[in-house]
Amino acid sequence: MSLHGDVALITVTYNSARPLAEFWRDRPFGAHPWVVVDNASRDGSARVAQDLGARVLDLPVNRGFSAANNIGAAAVDADVLIFCNPDVTVTQDGIAALADGARRYGGIVAPQLVNVDGSLQENGRGTPFLTRKLSHLLRLPDGRYRRFARPGELVDVVWAMGAALAISRASFEALGGWDDGFFVYYEDADLGLRAWQSGMSVRVDGDVRWQHGWRRETGRGFSARAWQLEVASASRFYRKHPYCLVPVGRRAEQLHRIDAAGSMLGARA
Known part of the structure; x- marks a missing residue:
């Protein structure tokens, strides 16, 4: 049975009980439907999400980020979809602003994500040319690749991190949803590129600031499994x-x- 509402939030979990309890404890989604698609977690993520008020779709196996997002989207009847990670704290005003932007501009609209201390995260990105990706993995500075939106700015980016983004149902279906050939990593870059190729935009709204825990495995020391997934997704x-x-x-x-336009950091139209 589908959940109804003008805006629906979709979160994919995998052993995410702790961030769910931390970032969603105040039930910031309010009256909006919140669907949590759990990828066969072993830490009670599904129970925590249900206790917080989510409708939980409990998958028997880990289907990956893209496939789980598509399953969540199919379970709701809403004209705007907001995909948001378990380590993101949404806000009521932000939900309204992103939904308005998705309806008004089409394509993808993302918040400007921030760290716990309020510093900005580079969730807006330029073109993922291989040289830029390698520079980023090596933590080399590259202002052409990392994009930020200040208050009052709506900044064009080539793609936005899948940790938090909004898209209208019409645009999502026109794009064919997330490419579930990506288990994890690069699926958000792929979605952004496909949006631009389809005549849609990808933007970061500097007036919407959501806190994001951001614990990417490939940035936290060596993990053979994480790097295996990274390489497989990069190859695809x-x-x-x-x-x-x-x-x-x-x-x-x-x-x-698009890179050049985004680097100009124009004010909101």
Whole structure:
């Protein structure tokens, strides 16, 4: 049975009991439907989410981030979908603003994510050319790749981190949803590139600031499983978007233009 509402929140969990209890303890989703798709967690994530007021879809096996998001989207009847991680704290005003932006502009609208101390996270990104990805993994500074939105700004980005983003149902269906060939990693970059190729925009709203815990496994020391998933997703991504590997041709030129426009940091239209 589908949940009804103008806006629905969808969260994918995998052994996420602790961040759920921390970031969602005040039930910030309010009256909006909140669907949690649990990827066969072993730590009681499904029970915690249910106690917090979510409708839980308890999967028997770990289907991955993209597939679980698609399952959550299919379970709700809403004209705007907001995908948000278990370590993100949403706000009522932010939900309304992102939903308004998704309806008004189409495409994808993301909040400006912040750390616990209020400092900005680079959830807006430029084109994921392979050289930029390698520089980012090595923690080298690259202002062309990491994008931020100040208050009053609605900044064009090539893609936004899947930790938190809003999209209208019409746009989501036009894109065919998340590509569930990505188990985890690169699925958000793929979604952003497909949005631009379909004539949609991807933007970060500097007036919406949501706290994000952000504990990516490949950034926290060596994890063989995490790096295996990273390499598999990178391989799929660059096969699917070869102009990001060798930046030539019409599509690469389009992304260069978006990069240039985003770097101008224009004010909200």
